Amino acid sequence: MPIGRKNSAGSAQSTSGAIVEATAVTYAYDETHVLKGVDLTISAGERLALLGANGSGKSTLLRMLAGAFKPDTGEVRLDGAAYEYSRRGRNTVRRSVQMVTQDPDEQIFAASVFADVSFGPVNMGLENEEVERRVREALVTAEIADLAERVPHQLSYGQRKRVALAGALAMHPRVLLLDEPSAGLDPQATRKLAHTLDQLRNQDTAVVVATHDIDFAWNFADRAAVLADGKLRVGSKEEILANQSLVEEARLTLPWAPVVSKTIGRDVLYPEDV
Numbered sequence: 001m002p003i004g005r006k007n008s009a010g011s012a013q014s015t016s017g018a019i020v021e022a023t024a025v026t027y028a029y030d031e032t033h034v035l036k037g038v039d040l041t042i043s044a045g046e047r048l049a050l051l052g053a054n055g056s057g058k059s060t061l062l063r064m065l066a067g068a069f070k071p072d073t074g075e076v077r078l079d080g081a082a083y084e085y086s087r088r089g090r091n092t093v094r095r096s097v098q099m100v101t102q103d104p105d106e107q108i109f110a111a112s113v114f115a116d117v118s119f120g121p122v123n124m125g126l127e128n129e130e131v132e133r134r135v136r137e138a139l140v141t142a143e144i145a146d147l148a149e150r151v152p153h154q155l156s157y158g159q160r161k162r163v164a165l166a167g168a169l170a171m172h173p174r175v176l177l178l179d180e181p182s183a184g185l186d187p188q189a190t191r192k193l194a195h196t197l198d199q200l201r202n203q204d205t206a207v208v209v210a211t212h213d214i215d216f217a218w219n220f221a222d223r224a225a226v227l228a229d230g231k232l233r234v235g236s237k238e239e240i241l242a243n244q245s246l247v248e249e250a251r252l253t254l255p256w257a258p259v260v261s262k263t264i265g266r267d268v269l270y271p272e273d274v
């Protein structure tokens with residue numbers, strides 16, 4: 001993707017810089033109260049890591065931000081306007097906010113990678129030339145240009161995850177929500193993912209990653225949030241990810257970088273930074 005491209009709808013941002021705002025959101029599946037008053041603001045270009053134990057509600061919150069679920073109470077807004085849950089309203093949200101689910105097979109169904117990644121842009125009603133341009137660009141950013149003609153279901157799990165990511169990128173989202181994007185990836189594929197997400201910084205795309213991989217979160221994020229008992233605690237990555245009790249609430253251990261740097265008395269670099 002060309003460095004420096006702005007998202008097409010970027011100029012529509014509210015003056016506060018917030019793109020998506022969730023306010024006092026609650027949500028329950030029958031008797032299971034998952035979100036009990038969650039507030040979250042997502043601004044252009046920001047990178048937020050969302051942590052929490054299994055079953056704490058991370059995927060539920062991402063689906064809420066993506067407009068797939070409607071809050072029981074509270075609201076979610078895009079550029080200051082409350083989400084509408086009609087077909088039209090959901091399409092409006094989808095043009096700015098894209099979610100990639102943990103399981104790529106929930107989102108991949110076309111007969112070729114190219115066709116699959118085209119699906120969103122075609123549905124948006126874009127001209128063929130623009131669709132092709134976006135798909136090629138997304139395949140390059142997701143580092144799967146060589147897989148364009150392959151049958152998705154014959155690809156490896158990690159490759160299918162990149163196809164699903166490319167499908168979201170082709171929509172030029174202003175907010176990208178990734179549910180456990182590094183789960184099941186080998187270390188090299190995880191570094192490739194980090195590299196892909198780094199490129200999005202230049203386009204001011206906000207990226208929210210739900211993950212159990214605290215080292216990935218530490219490398220990736222500017223801000224972090226822990227979801228526990230239906231409440232979200234948000235802060236800078238240092239405030240959240242280097243806080244032992246919060247990290248334990250997410251059933252994780254501290255990321256190794258701040259721990260090692262404290263021990264040796266200087267910053268530590270990851271292998272790819274050396």
Ligand SMILES: Nc1ncnc2c1ncn2[C@@H]1O[C@H](COP(=O)(O)OP(=O)(O)OP(=O)(O)O)[C@@H](O)[C@H]1O
Nearest residue numbers: 029030032034052053054055056057058059060061
């Ligand atoms: N469709 C559903 N019907 C009923 N309960 C559900 C449904 N989906 C999720 N839940 C429940 O809601 C809670 C939150 O689930 P959610 O998938 O959001 O958690 P999570 O933080 O993403 O977990 P994980 O780390 O395992 O992915 C869990 O108790 C789960 O059992």
Ligand SMILES: [Mg+2]
Nearest residue numbers: 058059060179
């Ligand atoms: Mg989940």
